[in-house]
Amino acid sequence: MSDIQIQQVGKTFENKQENTSYTVFEHIDLHVKSGEFVSLLGPSGCGKSTLLNIVAGLENASTGTVLVGNREVKEPGADRGVVFQEAALMPWMSVLDNVIFAIKKQYSKQEAKERALEYLKLVHLSKFVDAYPHELSGGMKQRVSIARALAMDPEVLLMDEPFGALDEQTRSMLHKEVQYIWEQTGKTILFVTHNIRESILLSDRIVLMGVRPGGIVNIYDVPMARPRKSSDPVFAALEEQISQQLAGEIEKVMKEEMGDDYRSQKATLLYSSHRNMGDHI
Numbered sequence: 369m370s371d372i373q374i375q376q377v378g379k380t381f382e383n384k385q386e387n388t389s390y391t392v393f394e395h396i397d398l399h400v401k402s403g404e405f406v407s408l409l410g411p412s413g414c415g416k417s418t419l420l421n422i423v424a425g426l427e428n429a430s431t432g433t434v435l436v437g438n439r440e441v442k443e444p445g446a447d448r449g450v451v452f453q454e455a456a457l458m459p460w461m462s463v464l465d466n467v468i469f470a471i472k473k474q475y476s477k478q479e480a481k482e483r484a485l486e487y488l489k490l491v492h493l494s495k496f497v498d499a500y501p502h503e504l505s506g507g508m509k510q511r512v513s514i515a516r517a518l519a520m521d522p523e524v525l526l527m528d529e530p531f532g533a534l535d536e537q538t539r540s541m542l543h544k545e546v547q548y549i550w551e552q553t554g555k556t557i558l559f560v561t562h563n564i565r566e567s568i569l570l571s572d573r574i575v576l577m578g579v580r581p582g583g584i585v586n587i588y589d590v591p592m593a594r595p596r597k598s599s600d601p602v603f604a605a606l607e608e609q610i611s612q613q614l615a616g617e618i619e620k621v622m623k624e625e626m627g628d629d630y631r632s633q634k635a636t637l638l639y640s641s642h643r644n645m646g647d648h649i
């Protein structure tokens with residue numbers, strides 16, 4: 369397993385046509401220890417996905433460096449498995465072939481098949497190896513996507529709102545699944561989410577990101593033993609603490625985006641954002 373070292377990372381998007389640029393964040397320093405589960409949480413647009421994509425090598429950092437183990441990230445690699453919100457399976461291939469396809473360059477035919485079967489078993493899909501994506505539920509597709517990422521034997525797993533599009537019950541089932549996988553494999557996991565409860569349920573640490581200026585606002589340790597329950601008073605207290613700080617960050621965004629309109633709508637907006645804070649931000 370490997371750690372992830374994010375050192376002084378910044379990202380500015382340039383719009384060459386309009387000759388403008390937009391700095392999402394600057395000077396991000398974060399050390400995710402080997403085997404640690406860390407969530408990135410923050411208001412929409414603060415750059416959670418951008419940071420994850422930089423670690424994945426899908427996006428270049430404008431400044432700073434990212435190390436996975438002792439290797440500098442310059443492009444995507446098999447040492448980093450990525451799971452997105454959409455499973456993006458190939459519809460004409462069976463579940464088994466979807467997983468084999470992702471690792472066929474890394475392993476011999478027989479090995480690839482054995483690994484694919486092993487990881488589909490880990491995500492409890494052994495009975496569905498011959499099924500096609502259209503025959504699977506959203507949660508099952510995400511489990512294939514997780515098996516596909518794990519079969520590559522990555523040192524770290526990068527997950528970008530993997531359960532964001534799923535209903536509450538499926539999501540809750542997959543929370544258990546991800547904890548089980550994390551315990552079984554000991555992978556280092558960096559996990560992007562909008563959901564405060566999800567982050568408390570799963571993580572060792574929660575990194576709260578903010579906007580304008582973009583960057584890390586706070587890092588919360590989650591001291592509870594697993595499995596965690598949202599009814600635990602420690603859970604509830606942490607949820608409240610994070611909600612409060614996040615509400616402040618969301619307010620900053622709204623003030624900037626809405627200008628004068630913000631004052632007139634503030635009460636309604638804060639009320640509704642607070643009520644929904646557990647699910648979406």
Ligand SMILES: Nc1ncnc2c1ncn2[C@@H]1O[C@H](COP(=O)(O)OP(=O)(O)OP(=O)(O)O)[C@@H](O)[C@H]1O
Binds near residue numbers: 411
């Ligand atoms: N390729 C791009 N070109 C220009 N701007 C971009 C690009 N990708 C992202 N951005 C901008 O960078 C900012 C951060 O986007 P990002 O998707 O990383 O945020 P996020 O925190 O993951 O948001 P959300 O929670 O809504 O997914 C946004 O303002 C977005 O519009």
